[in-house]
C-alpha cells in the first residue's frame with residue numbers, strides 16, 4: 472500500500488461514477504458501466520491506475536444507486552483469494568489483489584445526479600483546501616502517453632487550474648467542452664501548453680471558440696467549489712463543470728488562471744459503443760499474451776468483410 476502523500480502536495484483524485492450508463496443498456500441494467508471490461512480489466516481500473524502512476528493515491532469515487540460492484544472491485548475478496556492460494560494459482564491471485572493495493576479508495580454517493588459540476592461539488596469535504604484532479608471514466612488515456620505528469624508540472628509553474636485539451640474536427644466539437652486559447656510566450660519554452668481564456672460546454676460548431684476540446688482530465692483548485700455552489704444549471708439543465716471553470720479562466724489568482732495541455736497521445740473513448748469496441752480491439756492487439764493470435768484472426772476476419 473502506498474504511503475500517504477505530503478500535505479500540500481497534490482494527492483487527491485475525484486472520479487465521478489454516478490452516471491446511469493444508458494448508452495450501454497441492457498448491459499448496464501444491473502451493473503455499473505464503469506465495470507464493463509476492456510479486455511479483462513474493468514474500464515475504471517485503467518483510470519485508477521492512471522492516477523496512481525502519477526503518484527496520486529487518495530481517490531474518491533462519486534457513486535450512486537447500482538454502483539456497489541465498484542466498491543467490491545477495489546476491496547479484498549477473501550474467499551476468492553484463499554481459494555486461489557490453496558490452488559497455488561499465484562498469478563491470478565496477484566491480479567485479483569492488484570486492484571485492492573492500488574490506492575486508498577473513498578466513496579461518496581450523489582443522491583440526485585444533477586450534472587458533472589454537482590458530482591464534483593459532492594467531493595468538497597474530501598478535497599478540503601487542496602488542489603485536486605478530476606478524471607472522467609469515459610476517457611481512457613493510454614499508459615504509454617501519460618498526461619497527468621505534464622499537467623502537474625504546469626500547475627506547479629503557474630498555479631491555478633490545468634485542463635487536458637485535444638484537437639477535434641469542427642463537426643465533433645459539439646460533443647465536448649470547447650476552449651478559447653492563447654499561445655504562451657515562447658520564453659516559457661513550453662510546447663503544447665496554452666492559456667485558456669474561455670470555455671463553452673458543447674457548442675454548435677459555428678459557436679465554438681476553437682477546435683480544442685476538453686478531455687476528461689482536470690487539475691482544479693479548491694476555489695472551484697465556491698464557484699460551483701453559485702453555478703446555475705446550464706446545458707441539458709445540468710450543473711456543468713465547464714461553466715464553473717469558465718469563471719476561473721477570468722481570474723489571474725484566487726483559483727485561476729486556467730492553462731491547457733494539448734494532448735496528442737493515444738486515448739480511447741469508452742463512453743460509447745463504437746469507442747468501447749475500438750478500445751477493446753486496440754488493447755487486445757497490443758497484449759503480449761493475446762495480441763499475436765488475436766491479430767492473426769483479426770487480419771483474416773477483416774479480409775472477409
Ligand code: G1P
Pocket residue numbers: 587607609610646647648649672673684685686687712713742
Ligand atoms: C464531459 C464534459 C465535457 C468534456 C467531456 C470529455 O461531457 O462536460 O466538457 O469535454 O466530458 O469527455 P460528457 O462526455 O460527460 O457529456
